[in-house]
Amino acid sequence: MTGTVSRYTQSPIHPVDRPPLRRWGKLKYSCYCSLNGRDALTMRVICRVILGWVLLTPTTSVWAQGGGITAIRGATVLTSSDAGTIENGVVIMRGGKIADVRVSSGQAVPPMPGLNLIEAEGKYVTAGLIDAWSTLGLNPGGPIAPVATSRATDALNVYDRDAFADALRMGVTGVCVTPPAAGGFSGTAAFVRLKDLNDLAGNVTDDVCIVAQVGLGTKGPVSRLAELKALRDLLETAAAYRDALDEYDEKLEDYKKALKDGKTVKLTKDDDKEKEKKAAKKGEGRRGRGRRGRGRHPEHDHEHDHHGHTCVGIRCCDEITEDEFVEWLQSLGEKKEEGHVPGDDIGNEHVEYDPWADPDWASDEPEEKKDDAKDKKDGDKKDDDELKKPDKPAYDPVSEVLMRAIKREIPIRFEVHRPGDVLHVLKLIDTYYLDATVVGASGLLPVAENVADAKVGVIVGQVIGSAGGNDRSHLRDLNLQSAAASQHAEVSPLVLSSGRQGNGVGGQYLTQNAALAVSGGLSEDAAIRAITIEAARSCKMADEIGSLEKGKKADVVLWSGHPLAPDSVVEKVFVDGVEVYSREGGQ
């Protein structure tokens, strides 16, 4: 019953029936004469732009890109923005974006070329729903243990179109696909826009957030200790790695500057310390400097040919640097030279001891290497008066990922359920000053206030879980309680999602999930926001999608009734202004 009045009712993606260009002048004229009212004025302005545009670029691709105007008029518009609910509103899409959202004047609009006018009285319009925590498209498999460098996209089955189509027909236009839980950091999530089911891969944004889990699948306090310690250690390492890289950058700058000035500059110990102090002041996330890496060869990760044999990995046979060696000595508890602090000599010309003369070390090394080392040392001595290029810290793939969280470049999500664990995670978030969200949170009830105080958002999974089980009835409705409690405590943002389901399906029942949350005490407005704008915010996508606001991408859903009502159905779905699902055609 979507009453499209235009003669050119065909969806803008089907350009075949476009009228011959010759007629456009006439139509343009007639449009101008017959229009009045506010709708008509906007239409006229937009139409003029469109007409000019279309005439100038008479290729079909314009239409395929979502050119033309689609206007949905007369519906109740749940904007998910500050505009709130607009009764009898009009949503105008043009060029893949939302051109306008406002109260409809109700004026009659005559047919215009390129205008797809949908009369939607009594219906509802929302932004495309977003499933912020989903395993959609991640087909089930055997047990795995992902690490921080894993990526959800690696497991994403973009050919599982049925699952994506199921979600789309229920109004879902965006999905944050999250790596499955395995404890610890388990990789980065991806965001998929359901723009074209035949080209899902072309609509994936990678590295939307980093995902971590605490207290899942672990038994007893010991493994919990280990789990939190592992998280802390990895974050600490990443912090140290970032510091090392910063220091390297600074040194490199000095080096370049010195080169430019034609000076011979040597970084002394004092310089080093000063830089450390400077570095320590920078950035709140830093918690002390980590130890400098022992292996700091830029070539660490590459195989390279050296002295006729191939060296792989961390320690390259004869390129060991002095400070590395000194550290190694320390680690062995080696007695140092009298009155001499190992490491003092780094970068100094007066190296008092000759590590290569150490019999223990020497005995392990082939003759040839000793000679090489000697050569190298001689070389160092020669270079002392010249510039020395700083060594780059060894490439650490895990820290590369986590460093981005520490720098707050990418949000991090902690899936955590037990209230005690939530508190621990809050502490971790505070310590490393992370841009973090608590996910799952089925045990949020007792700690909702703490989460709200920490200004940490919450993403709740499906509010009724399948885990009934003989002895788990006490877990009933935990997510329901969490949703209600988080609103009660004014946790912001609260996001409702389909959660971890493990069978590659998700998102279909976001509205029913939200309806259940309403029965638990969440307001309808908050429930709608929790599956649109707040969900987008949690994926750092709120600038582009998640609400019906001028300038945002035109991801729009037309519902036959209130989205949370039991018998309302999705009538049309638009992504980037293009109609990607219609109930009439797509049963």
Next chain:
Amino acid sequence: MHKRMVFTLALLLTASVALAGDSYAIKAAGYLKPDGSIEKDITLLVIDGKIGAIGQDVSVPNGVAVVERNDQMIGPGLVDVHTTLGTNGRNFEQANSIEAGARAKELFDPDHHDFKEAAAAGITTVIIAPASTHLIGGRTVVVKTGGPREERMMGEGPLKLSLTQEAFNMRRTPTSLTGGLYNLRQMIAAAEKNKNDQSAFARWARGETHALVEVGTPEGVSTLAQFAEEQGLKCVALYANQAAERLDDAKSLGQPIVLGTYEFSDPRRYTRNPNILAANDIPFALTSSAPRYQSALMRVGAAMVMKQGAPRSAVAASLTTVPAEIAGVAKRVGSLTPGKDADFILYDGDPLDLRSRMRAVFIGGERVYVSETLASHDGSKEGGKS
């Protein structure tokens, strides 16, 4: 908001005093009729645990307390046709696959907390069945989930059979579906000869009563339809979630289909089936399979299939009248009809809308559950359990 909740709580507590009498009337915003529609502004008269009258023009006798619930709607108590509530795993027999004489009425604990869970989800009547690990599991039992203990047992229900893979293993005979059907044929032939045998199995074998037969897969529906036709049996296909893929076979069974348990993670190829069954006039019932799944999923499942396009009337029936029919207790429960047991639920909105919260559940006119309010969520107040 908060204050309103506390106020509601106070009202409910006051109401519990008023509702303690044998007869009372509730004025409500509406009630769910068997056809899925809602009649507005009604009065429900409860007399001695039975429904005295319901509708817009109900005259309340003198001396009967009237409770105003003008913001709430009344729905009938839900009936769940396949549960193992309170059995604690005592419902399966490992040595024998054929246990035609087993009776579920002996195996459940009426005081088990499972029943409270079910009542809290609005399920007032359940079938408790033997496990699905038997070709013939035995006879089911129909019980109420609350109310006076001596009145909970409603009687024995239909026989339960299973043609799923679970029922067959290498440790006992029959070890295969064909072997199982062969055994059944022999037993049926014997029962047909002995007309005096009034056991549940014999009566089913002679086509006098129906049985619940678990199938699971679409091909199971076909097998069952063939066998039932050949032997002249009445079979209710249990968990035939993809029955719509074998529509002709489902039709030829001539009995309702039991579907479940639906969860949010179910793909559409399951949840669209009720839609197709309803379009072909095949009645269906939903089940929660509690306690393996949450009892609350029964109502969630109804909302899910409705979202997939199943008509409201069929969905309302799938929770109430159809399962009551299957359980053989349609005369007593399943709808809000005068003369039936006063098993009903107070919702703060449309009973089929998941946004509506269950405010209270009544069995035989007695309140067995009252919902906690938001006030209890911050731990400052306990819910008003009576």
